[in-house]
Amino acid sequence: MIGRGWRHGARARAAVRWAACVLAFAVGVATAEQTYVVRRGDTLYGIARNHGTTPSRLAERNGLSKDHCVRRGERLVIPDQTRPTTPPLPAPVQRAIDRAEVKPDRWEYIVIHHSGVDTGTIKGMDRYHREERHMQNGLAYHFVIGNGNGMGDGEIGVGSRWTRQLDGGHVTSPSQNQVSLGICLVGNFDQQKPTPKQLERLTALVQALMSRCGLPANAVKTHQQINVLYTRCPGRNFPTKSFLDSLAKAQPRRTARKS
Numbered sequence: 001m002i003g004r005g006w007r008h009g010a011r012a013r014a015a016v017r018w019a020a021c022v023l024a025f026a027v028g029v030a031t032a033e034q035t036y037v038v039r040r041g042d043t044l045y046g047i048a049r050n051h052g053t054t055p056s057r058l059a060e061r062n063g064l065s066k067d068h069c070v071r072r073g074e075r076l077v078i079p080d081q082t083r084p085t086t087p088p089l090p091a092p093v094q095r096a097i098d099r100a101e102v103k104p105d106r107w108e109y110i111v112i113h114h115s116g117v118d119t120g121t122i123k124g125m126d127r128y129h130r131e132e133r134h135m136q137n138g139l140a141y142h143f144v145i146g147n148g149n150g151m152g153d154g155e156i157g158v159g160s161r162w163t164r165q166l167d168g169g170h171v172t173s174p175s176q177n178q179v180s181l182g183i184c185l186v187g188n189f190d191q192q193k194p195t196p197k198q199l200e201r202l203t204a205l206v207q208a209l210m211s212r213c214g215l216p217a218n219a220v221k222t223h224q225q226i227n228v229l230y231t232r233c234p235g236r237n238f239p240t241k242s243f244l245d246s247l248a249k250a251q252p253r254r255t256a257r258k259s
Contacts, residue, residue, distance in 0.1 A: 038074040045211070049098075051078045052088075054211045054251075089156070089204050096158045097208050100165055107213045108179040110206055110220045113141065113170060114194075114234035119149035120186040122157030129169070137161060140169035141182035143205060145198050151186060154197030156205060173228050180226070181209060189235025199243070206247065217247040 036047060047070070048058040059068060061079045070076070088094070115125070126139040133140075142162040146155040161168060162181070170182035183205065185198050194202070206220055222240050223233035234240075 034078045036076045036078055038070045038072055038076065040072050042070055042072075044068055044070055046098075047076065048211070049094075053079050054207075056211075056214075056251075087200060087204060089201070089208055093156045093158060093205070094208065096163060097212050100163055100212075102165065102213055104214070106165065106179075107181050107209075107215065108219060109176070109226060110181045110183065110209055110213075110215065111168075111171060111223055111226055112202070112206075112220070112234050112238070113182060113184040113223045114189045114238065115144075115184055115186045116188050116190075116233070116235075117186075118147075118188055118191075120144075121146075121150040122159065124150065125184070126159070135169050137166055137169065141184040142168060143181075143183045145183065145185045145201055145205070147186045147195050147198055149186065153195050154201040156201055171223065171227050176226065176228075181213075185234065185238075187235075189237040190232060191235075191237070193237045193239075199239070203243070203246065207250065210247075210251070217244070217251045220244060220247055 036051070038047070044058060044064070045055050048055045051058075057079045058076065059065060062076050089097070122139065122144045125141070125144060129135040129140050130138045137160065139159045139161065142159050144151070144157040144159065146152050146157070151157065160166070168177045168180050168182040170184070171177055171180060183202065185194055185202065187194060187198070209215070210217070210219070222238065224231055225240075227233075
């Protein structure tokens with residue numbers, strides 16, 4: 001009797017544990033996604049950003065086109081947010097990205113550079129490009145990311161070429177400059193590696209620009225990959241493969257743009 005009672009008790013305890021596991025799984029599934037009711041003034045892009053996802057993921061989850069105009073009262077399912085997320089951009093940088101008047105299909109590429117020198121500031125680069133390279137619009141890049149020498153480590157400087165939506169001046173081909181956003185990381189990556197903070201901010205910035213401009217992961221290139229003349233930029237110590245692979249893995253599956 002004692003043995004039989006123990007077996008019955010063991011079965012009961014196992015059943016309770018199983019029920020608890022099922023309940024925990026159900027709760028996890030239920031809380032992984034949530035429903036959002038569209039309010040006046042909402043946009044698909046704004047809703048996606050506020051919920052830490054992308055317009056393409058949000059549209060795909062709800063069977064919508066990425067150009068869908070949401071209506072007040074419409075119910076949207078917010079995609080599962082259990083994937084690791086990139087730390088958000090500083091608020092002023094995110095506002096600059098949001099407020100720029102980006103026309104559809106304005107940009108085709110995001111190009112990554114290094115400055116080739118150990119120290120630098122966005123003002124210093126702007127002055128050099130105006131006075132030494134005689135660029136009317138100054139700074140050749142749309143964004144600059146500091147390394148702690150001149151600018152803060154991971155600090156993002158927003159150039160006027162982004163806020164005014166002007167062509168870049170950072171690659172050799174004029175036609176590529178017309179459709180390529182340029183991001184320059186301060187540092188010489190032939191001699192040292194980018195700082196972890198630079199890479200973290202670069203990832204967040206590139207993902208925000210991909211979302212804002214409707215670009216797939218294979219639109220992100222290094223200067224070496226896209227330039228018509230040979231260059232080592234952004235240097236042999238820049239982790240090109242792992243960085244680009246991480247962007248591709250983080251992006252929802254979609255039709256890739258032809259390179």
